Amino acid sequence: MNKLEKFAAMKTYENVFEPKIERTFYQEGGGKHVLEDLMARVGERRLCLELGCGRGEYTVALAREDKTTFYVGVDIKGARMYTGATEAIETGVENCAFLRTRIELIDVFFPEESVDEVWITFPDPQMSNARKRLTSTYFMKRYARFLKKGARVHLKTDSNFLFTYTCEMLKANGIEALAKTSDLYGEEEREDLPRSLRTIQTAYEKQWLSRGLTIKYLSFVAPVGADALEEPNVEIELDAYRSYGKTQNSTLKKHA
Numbered sequence: 698m699n700k701l702e703k704f705a706a707m708k709t710y711e712n713v714f715e716p717k718i719e720r721t722f723y724q725e726g727g728g729k730h731v732l733e734d735l736m737a738r739v740g741e742r743r744l745c746l747e748l749g750c751g752r753g754e755y756t757v758a759l760a761r762e763d764k765t766t767f768y769v770g771v772d773i774k775g776a777r778m779y780t781g782a783t784e785a786i787e788t789g790v791e792n793c794a795f796l797r798t799r800i801e802l803i804d805v806f807f808p809e810e811s812v813d814e815v816w817i818t819f820p821d822p823q824m825s826n827a828r829k830r831l832t833s834t835y836f837m838k839r840y841a842r843f844l845k846k847g848a849r850v851h852l853k854t855d856s857n858f859l860f861t862y863t864c865e866m867l868k869a870n871g872i873e874a875l876a877k878t879s880d881l882y883g884e885e886e887r888e889d890l891p892r893s894l895r896t897i898q899t900a901y902e903k904q905w906l907s908r909g910l911t912i913k914y915l916s917f918v919a920p921v922g923a924d925a926l927e928e929p930n931v932e933i934e935l936d937a938y939r940s941y942g943k944t945q946n947s948t949l950k951k952h953a
């Protein structure tokens with residue numbers, strides 16, 4: 698199936714939300730546009746987001762295992778998201794959905810204090826621009842607009858740069874990590890780490906593993922009152938296997 702056919706199929710899917718208001722929000726400088734249809738489907742359940750979900754491996758697999766929570770995969774690339782949305786429909790996983798949007802706009806779609814948990818799976822480390830890092834204080838401020846108090850953020854990454862940066866971001870703001878490992882598969886199984894770290898592998902994770910890279914994980918309680926957060930002021934060694942120039946070509950330029 699080509700991309701256009703996937704996009705056409707997704708228009709008929711009840712588990713895909715593609716709000717058309719992004720331009721308006723950029724122009725008018727903000728405002729809430731809560732997705733009432735989506736929130737009605739969440740109902741009384743807990744709500745968990747997977748940001749930069751790609752094919753949505755975590756969204757679908759976690760939803761299958763935990764019916765008390767509603768999972769929403771968020772990504773700008775519809776053709777990737779099609780894989781997870783189709784799998785959820787074909788295998789009867791009803792407690793998940795996909796939201797196609799830029800994560801820069803994510804806070805307009807969810808009410809205050811509505812989200813319990815966030816997974817960020819193998820995000821682009823954005824080594825040249827902290828403002829685009831999904832674990833930066835800029836994004837933490839956005840997330841604070843919809844997270845519940847005590848909401849947990851999970852980061853799973855191959856990138857030593859992003860892992861170190863996120864640890865430094867926590868340190869700069871006096872936030873303790875709840876759990877972390879710099880080599881998930883190099884260690885014995887640990888009780889303080891979510892079991893899903895080993896049972897669910899994403900498309901990017903498999904690629905990085907096949908290249909012999911180690912997988913890192915970090916979780917923490919998202920800061921509330923995040924307006925006072927400070928960016929870390931430290932030099933971090935760049936990932937050698939990524940082209941520094943290439944990371945400047947933001948994925949946002951390619952909306953496929």
Ligand SMILES: C[S@@+](CC[C@H](N)C(=O)[O-])C[C@H]1O[C@@H](n2cnc3c(N)ncnc32)[C@H](O)[C@@H]1O
Nearest residue numbers: 749750751772773774799800818819899900901
């Ligand atoms: C490296 S891929 C990882 C995909 C998936 N989580 C995995 O592990 O296979 C990063 C994903 O984040 C999405 N992404 C990056 N920045 C984004 C943004 N600002 N808004 C929406 N999606 C974004 C990209 O489209 C891409 O699918």
